[in-house]
Amino acid sequence: MPEHEVIDTRDAYLAAIDELAQGTGPIGIDAERASGFTYSQRAYLIQIYRRGSGTFLFDPPRIGDFTELNDVIAGEEWILHAASQDLACLREVGLDPTRIFDTELAARLLGLPRVGLGTVVEELLGIHLAKEHSAANWSTRPLPESWLVYAALDVELLPDLRDSMVDLLIESDKTEIADQEFAAVLAKEAKPARAExxxxxxxxxxxxxxxxxxxxxxxxxxxxxxxxxxxxxxxxxxxxxxxxxxxxxxxxxxxxxxxxxxxxxxxxxxxxxxxxxxxxxxxxSADLPSVKANGDALPPPRAWADRNPEADLRFKAARAALTAISEERQVPLENLLTPDHLRRVSWQPPEPADPETIGDALALLGARTWQIEATAQLIADAFVDVHQTSSVPSDPVS
Known part of the structure; x- marks a missing residue:
């Protein structure tokens, strides 16, 4: 008899909901897909752990809709690792949180050198978490017991990991930053389908x-x-x-x-x-595509020196300034400010390019309040320095 049972009937699903309702604290949750094997990005296994309730492994293709479960747990904090990867497939079956704690994102904000779940668990909890089945074909049925053990551990350690990270975020004065980032992940809309x-x-x-x-x-x-x-x-x-x-x-x-x-x-x-x-x-076909793709994509930065030299200077100066503050705050540069946001304000800055207008431009692009407060002044100062340097006439040859 396997130790881990997969819940694939409605009666077992409803019984699991009753047990989860009796538990306490946040919900550890994860989903396994079959990326690279199937066309769809649907969830083929959903794992949930809650203190006082235990671990539950659900078979989404068999259960279908999870609305009843969502009604019970939606108001609780959900703990996920790299939430942006799982939210779409969870929402597809009716699971939609109102609050999350993203352990992968928290690890980035804490400046941990590696942010995979296994390495973070080992560093903060001292537990070795094997990840040998992360790229498995989870549409396989029946799922092997070793895969189920792996899947269960992925969620059973999340509450302890979250508690450890909460303390570290408080110590580093990054709680508010983390809250803004978690809220942004929840609010982020799905990308529209590509035109081509x-x-x-x-x-x-x-x-x-x-x-x-x-x-x-x-x-x-x-x-x-x-x-x-x-x-x-x-x-x-x-x-x-x-x-x-x-x-x-x-x-x-x-x-x-x-x-x-x-x-x-x-x-x-x-x-x-x-x-x-x-x-x-x-x-x-009479409908011949253009040689170049349509859209608002910017040229790669390596081509800026030739195509837009002033933008190239602005970008390099601002990036150097942000790199310094990134190292000082121990936050990765890409989390301090989304790289595309910096590229866009460097390519075509607002007029005038002061901290307020740059902050407004960053906000329109989706930057969070803490990111704007940390970077807008630095970007504006870098743009001014570049403008003044490039405007100084060269010394006449004597």
């Missing part, structure tokens, strides 16, 4: 010409459609490199496609007609 998701094909930069890009697009759409139908990760059908290779070569016949050595993958030959139709559609 096919442009994320790895290696697409090597495809030249609109016709070739049209073929790449149609191949991506064909693969994505099949992946959704089968609920299989697209790359497991045909890898990106194969689609890109076919788009570069533009095979002139089904046979030529079959003979293309670089076009491989487990569905590359069994679905050959599908891929050939996609190539034909791309070759015949």
């Amino acid at each position: 998701p096919w442009r994320r094909l790895s290696g697409l930069h090597s495809v030249r010409g609109q016709r070739n890009l049209a073929v790449a697009r149609e191949l991506w759409v064909a693969r994505d459609t099949l992946a959704q139908e089968l609920d299989v990760s697209p790359g497991r059908l045909v890898p990106d490199a194969s689609l890109v290779s076919a788009a570069r070569v533009l095979p002139t016949s089904r046979t030529a496609l079959a003979e293309l050595r670089e076009f491989n993958g487990r569905a590359s030959r069994t679905e050959l007609d599908r891929w050939w139709r996609a190539i034909q559609q791309g070759l015949a």
